[in-house]
Amino acid sequence: MDIMCKLQAKDKTTESEFVMVDGLLYLDKAGIKRLVVPSSERLRSLFLGECHDATGHFGYKKRSANLVQRFWWPGMLDDAKKYVEICQVCQRDNPHTQAPLRLLKPLPIPGGPGQSVSMDFMDTLVTSKSGKRHIFIIIDRFTKYARLVAMPETARTGQVITLFKDNWSTSNDFRESSRSHYIKPNQDDWDEKLPLIASLYNNAVHSSTGVSPNQLHLGWKPRSALDFLLPENRPSATPGTLEYGVQYEKLLEQAVEHMKKAQQAMIASENKHRRQSSFQVGERVWVKASELGQEFGISRKLMPQYFGPWEVLDIVGDEMDGPTYVILVPGHLRTYLVIHASKLAPLAETDQFPSRRSMLPPTMDGQVDIDDIVDHRDIPVPKPLGRGRPPKPKREYRVRFRHHTDPKEDRWFTREELIEIAPQVVADYERKLKGKSPAK
Numbered sequence: 001m002d003i004m005c006k007l008q009a010k011d012k013t014t015e016s017e018f019v020m021v022d023g024l025l026y027l028d029k030a031g032i033k034r035l036v037v038p039s040s041e042r043l044r045s046l047f048l049g050e051c052h053d054a055t056g057h058f059g060y061k062k063r064s065a066n067l068v069q070r071f072w073w074p075g076m077l078d079d080a081k082k083y084v085e086i087c088q089v090c091q092r093d094n095p096h097t098q099a100p101l102r103l104l105k106p107l108p109i110p111g112g113p114g115q116s117v118s119m120d121f122m123d124t125l126v127t128s129k130s131g132k133r134h135i136f137i138i139i140d141r142f143t144k145y146a147r148l149v150a151m152p153e154t155a156r157t158g159q160v161i162t163l164f165k166d167n168w169s170t171s172n173d174f175r176e177s178s179r180s181h182y183i184k185p186n187q188d189d190w191d192e193k194l195p196l197i198a199s200l201y202n203n204a205v206h207s208s209t210g211v212s213p214n215q216l217h218l219g220w221k222p223r224s225a226l227d228f229l230l231p232e233n234r235p236s237a238t239p240g241t242l243e244y245g246v247q248y249e250k251l252l253e254q255a256v257e258h259m260k261k262a263q264q265a266m267i268a269s270e271n272k273h274r275r276q277s278s279f280q281v282g283e284r285v286w287v288k289a290s291e292l293g294q295e296f297g298i299s300r301k302l303m304p305q306y307f308g309p310w311e312v313l314d315i316v317g318d319e320m321d322g323p324t325y326v327i328l329v330p331g332h333l334r335t336y337l338v339i340h341a342s343k344l345a346p347l348a349e350t351d352q353f354p355s356r357r358s359m360l361p362p363t364m365d366g367q368v369d370i371d372d373i374v375d376h377r378d379i380p381v382p383k384p385l386g387r388g389r390p391p392k393p394k395r396e397y398r399v400r401f402r403h404h405t406d407p408k409e410d411r412w413f414t415r416e417e418l419i420e421i422a423p424q425v426v427a428d429y430e431r432k433l434k435g436k437s438p439a440k
Contacts, residue, residue, distance in 0.1 A: 003036065027072040037073040042355040047071055048083045049356055057089050083356070086348045091286060092304040096345040104270040109259050110142040112252060113217060117141065119164070124190060127153065132191040136163055142255075144206045145217035148198045150191035210258040211251065219248050277323050277341035284309035286345040287327060292335045309347040309409075313337075370422045373397045373429040374410065397429065 003018055003025065018036065019028045026033040037044055051066040064080050073079075084090060110116035118139040127133045132150035139146065149167045151160075202213045203222060215221040220239060238244060279285055286306035314326040316338055324340050378393035395415045400407075418426050 032069075034068070034070060034072040037071050037076075039073070041353065044073065044079065045083075045353045045355040048080060048353070051080075052084060052087065053089070053356070057087065057093070079352075082350065083353060086350050086353070088309070088347075091345070091348060092306050092308075095305055096286070104267050106263050106267065107141070109256060109263070113140060113143045113145075115142065121151075126188065126190065128191040129188050130191060135194070136160070136167070138164060138167060140213075140217060143213050143216035144209060145213035146198055146201050148194040150194055208259050208262040209255040211255060216251065216255055219244070277344075279312050279315075279325055279341065279344065279346070281312055281314060283312050284347045284349075285312060285325075285327065286347060287329065287339060288343045288345075291339055291343050292329070306345055370425055371400045373418075373425060374400050376429075376433075377412075397426070399425075 017027060017029065019026050019033070021033070025036040027036055028034075037047060047067070047070075051070075064077055067076060067080055107116075118141055120137045120139070122135040122137060124133060124135060128150070130150075131152055133153040134151040134155075136149040136151050137146065138149070147167050149163050151163065155163075202217070205212050209216060212221060286308045287310060289304060289307055292307060310330075311328040312325050313328050315323055316326055317324040324338050325344065326337050327339050327344075329335055329337055375398035377396050377398075379396060380393050381391040383390045396412045397415065397418050398410050398412055399418065400410050415426065
């Protein structure tokens with residue numbers, strides 16, 4: 001280790017920070033000695049696991065505090081953060097904060113006035129004196145021209161169709177602000193004020209077109225009292241003339257360009273906080289527990305947030321609100337294998353800590369579904385100080401879980417851990433090692 005070489009060379013800077021005590025190297029700062037951990041993945045994973053896995057799987061900050069008080073090695077805090085990020089227990093149990101799915105894709109701009117309309121119904125929550133409760137809003141998507149229709153609490157389809165034919169209209173920016181300014185405090189006259197509210201809205205410049213809905217819809221801008229004071233604001237062409245037609249066509253072209261710019265600005269702003277789903281076939285993902293069939297009356301409040309990780313087998317759709325995927329969910333779980341992207345979360349994994357302790361994946365019923373032991377290894381145990389016989393190696397078993405056929409999902413357990421949860425599996429495997437048949 002470079003620090004040891006500098007200490008042996010009597011480097012003053014190193015000697016001011018590090019000290020040897022009983023053959024162990026410590027970082028000595030502010031009167032606190034912290035053990036310097038050598039560049040051993042197995043040893044560092046052990047200490048990281050003791051401060052995270054064995055102490056309740058708390059977050060990065062709490063786990064870092066446990067480490068900083070006791071240990072030091074270069075890049076320790078970065079290692080601690082990564083260790084927590086890839087912890088499968090934490091990924092299963094904690095909510096995944098993700099940006100809203102799918103990028104914003106607005107509807108195409110209509111070719112002109114009257115070619116595309118949208119409709120909506122608004123419940124005012126107040127019944128007027130004339131028995132009206134709802135507002136029927138009909139929208140010309142190009143001109144943004146709006147007309148509002150008062151409706152009773154219930155209406156048959158035929159009545160709604162008739163109202164649509166009799167009242168053709170647009171946009172809904174007025175919904176709360178304009179309505180509240182002109183309605184009495186007792187709110188029972190709101191339907192009488194709808195024509196005024198619609199007129200005020202239609203005469204106001206719309207942000208997406210740069211002109212008022214009336215000017216685009218009617219071809220001319222209704223004049224207010226102020227217009228009579230300013231001659232330059234009077235229309236320069238008479239409706240029905242060739243000059244008027246040319247001006248109106250130019251106005252429509254300008255409105256389209258304005259709408260395109262407004263639409264692009266809206267897309268750029270909204271998509272800063274959105275995401276596309278990019279899971280690939282073969283990738284492993286987490287599945288929300290709410291998508292899986294409940295077993296044995298287990299309360300969902302006590303279950304992990306997610307189960308898995310399971311493999312993506314296929315991508316079967318690319319809907320507006322995100323694609324759907326075929327997931328290799330174990331057969332004993334009652335669920336449809338095609339799952340929407342909003343119900344999935346990415347698996348964070350790395351090969352940085354191959355020696356970390358096992359992260360046992362729970363099943364829906366809370367039991368351990370161990371299929372078999374597929375391998376074992378003997379880990380040497382350091383000989384204690386003093387005389388005596390060296391301790392026996394510590395045996396670990398590689399376990400494969402039922403319905404998890406991918407070898408990547410195998411986990412290593414100590415013999416003691418496995419005997420507690422699956423003693424018969426251990427006994428059968430050890431009989432095989434001795435050349436004996438498993439107990440029946």
